[in-house]
Amino acid sequence: MKNFSHPLMDNNFTSSDILEVKKILQKKNIVLTQSKKVEEFEKKWSQWLGVKYSTFVNSGSSANFISISLLKIINKNKNKNEIIVPTLTWVSDINSIIMNGFKPVFVDVNLNNLSMNTDQVIKKINKKTLAVFITHAQGFNGLDSNILKVLKKKKIHLIEDVCESHGATFNKKKIGTFGIISNFSFYYAHHMTTIEGGMISTNDKKVYEISKILRSHGMLRESKNKIFEKKIIKKYKELSPKFIFLYPTLNFRNTEIGAAIGINQLRSLNSNNLKRTKNFKYFIEHLDSSKYWNNFDFRGSSNYAFPIILNTNSLVKRNNFEKILIKNNIEFRRGNAGGGNQLRQPYLKDFIKNIKIKQFKNVEKIHFFGYYIGNYPSLKTNKIKKIVNVLNRIKF
Numbered sequence: 001m002k003n004f005s006h007p008l009m010d011n012n013f014t015s016s017d018i019l020e021v022k023k024i025l026q027k028k029n030i031v032l033t034q035s036k037k038v039e040e041f042e043k044k045w046s047q048w049l050g051v052k053y054s055t056f057v058n059s060g061s062s063a064n065f066i067s068i069s070l071l072k073i074i075n076k077n078k079n080k081n082e083i084i085v086p087t088l089t090w091v092s093d094i095n096s097i098i099m100n101g102f103k104p105v106f107v108d109v110n111l112n113n114l115s116m117n118t119d120q121v122i123k124k125i126n127k128k129t130l131a132v133f134i135t136h137a138q139g140f141n142g143l144d145s146n147i148l149k150v151l152k153k154k155k156i157h158l159i160e161d162v163c164e165s166h167g168a169t170f171n172k173k174k175i176g177t178f179g180i181i182s183n184f185s186f187y188y189a190h191h192m193t194t195i196e197g198g199m200i201s202t203n204d205k206k207v208y209e210i211s212k213i214l215r216s217h218g219m220l221r222e223s224k225n226k227i228f229e230k231k232i233i234k235k236y237k238e239l240s241p242k243f244i245f246l247y248p249t250l251n252f253r254n255t256e257i258g259a260a261i262g263i264n265q266l267r268s269l270n271s272n273n274l275k276r277t278k279n280f281k282y283f284i285e286h287l288d289s290s291k292y293w294n295n296f297d298f299r300g301s302s303n304y305a306f307p308i309i310l311n312t313n314s315l316v317k318r319n320n321f322e323k324i325l326i327k328n329n330i331e332f333r334r335g336n337a338g339g340g341n342q343l344r345q346p347y348l349k350d351f352i353k354n355i356k357i358k359q360f361k362n363v364e365k366i367h368f369f370g371y372y373i374g375n376y377p378s379l380k381t382n383k384i385k386k387i388v389n390v391l392n393r394i395k396f
């Protein structure tokens, strides 16, 4: 196919975004660091999601890190130090747990939604379990009624990583509204972008107040709770009130430019998601199910990518599959979300000495035979037809 190419993402940054940036740059007395636009974006994002509060940060991984730091601050029972996470997730979900001094407890994922196996989650809950950190991978909803019921009954926190699933729903309600905290990423390759960026959302006032402090050096003056601020200033009389640092953290702030782009991108998020969902259904329905797993549960899903899981278990055939994609200029990533089984990554070696990697069968399958390719709003049915044709002609 001459001149054919299918990138992971196409034109996620539009000319109207450039106009918004220009407007900011042309202002008199220009302020570019975090200010009014950031607050406006946070309010608009909260309205779109259906939560009370949000905190705009400089990446999805910063949102992950702040969320787990927050758990550490609000956790009263220090014997609770385990957080259950899926083996298929982004590196920062697990690193946030480790870097905050908690123990990650791993579970396998389901092939039909790439999210954590909730039966395994329930089995691994014990007296030390502080939280479940779910990843709604690649646009799929990972929640079910049973897990929500168990977590509520056992008073275990749910944190939702929705960095890959903006707009997906469970029981017609947006995911990211079920947990005590949820995280989103606005990296270029996701549903919407602020170039780099992320959001922490919550209905919990205390969580919201602390998130503002954690975003900005742990600085008390960022607090949204003026009574609390006064109390601390009084307590630390020897400190300059503008330089009181409450918690160990870093600077995770974003900018007015990022916020202006975010507000503009948010305007087309719903319509773009509808296009993506239509594309996704077409793609899955036309893929040859004798060659590719197609039993995905796309109820409420909002996919920014097309997942592909090969039915074969032959590495030779897999390598041939990759060669054909490269030849046809179809960009791909192996391992679906985050490169497959996180337990195989070098950064985790010292933390998982007694864990048998191969027991997590589904993530192992995804690690070696799972892929994703792009699904962007400007993608037309004709092009999907060509891609499906290439895939369905491959011999396994």
Ligand SMILES: Cc1ncc(COP(=O)(O)O)c(C=O)c1O
Pocket (backbone or CB within 6 Å): 058, 059, 060, 061, 062, 064, 089, 090, 092, 093, 135, 161, 162, 163, 164, 185, 186, 187, 197, 198, 337, 338
């Ligand atoms: C599930 C998940 N969580 C967190 C992140 C981190 O987001 P960011 O790249 O904005 O740091 C990503 C990134 O792609 C992700 O896929």
